Amino acid sequence: MRSPTETETDDNLPIVIVGGGFAGLFAALHLRDLHSGPIILIDQTWCFVFKPLLYELLSSEVKLELICPRYDRLLHNTGITFVLGTVEAIDLDQKQVKLNGLTYSYRYLVLALGSTTSYFGIPGxxxxxxxxxxxxxxxxxxxxxxxxxxxxxxxxxxxxxxxxxxxxxx
Structure with a gap:
């Protein structure tokens, strides 16, 4: 059981979300309404990618900014902090995420790392x-x-x- 001081300290720690795809971004936006403390969203790229409309970018029906908006613009005035970087290590015991030479302590950690391209075993x-x-x-x-x-x-x-x-x- 934790002492009251540990609990109070934990309340001030952020929720850290690793991955800024649909799951990570929408988790951050939803959790800001439920959590009074800070929320940090970490991703390897500057931009969210709205994948269902990528074909419209290919056909030049829309501009890049509409399909791939920057996180700093998406999260403006939301209270969510965006951090660009690649996670180097996660220490579950110490509740810390390390990236860019910095360490972020967290109250809760959300891993929303997305998926990779599948080739369904098709040769070549x-x-x-x-x-x-x-x-x-x-x-x-x-x-x-x-x-x-x-x-x-x-x-x-x-x-x-x-x-x-x-x-x-x-």
């Missing part, structure tokens, strides 16, 4: 596919498609042209 997919998870992925795919189109328009062999313009989506 990992080596030859382009992922579609970030703004950078969208621009890489767009550049790749434009390059293929440009090469195809300069190719007279119809079979080769068709192969260059064939795209598989998984």
């Amino acid at each position: 997919a990992k080596e030859h596919a382009l992922s579609f998870r970030t703004g950078y992925d969208v621009f890489a795919l767009g550049q790749h498609l434009r390059n293929r189109l440009q090469i195809a328009t300069q190719t007279e062999d119809m079979e080769e042209r068709r192969a260059m313009l064939t795209v598989a989506i998984g």
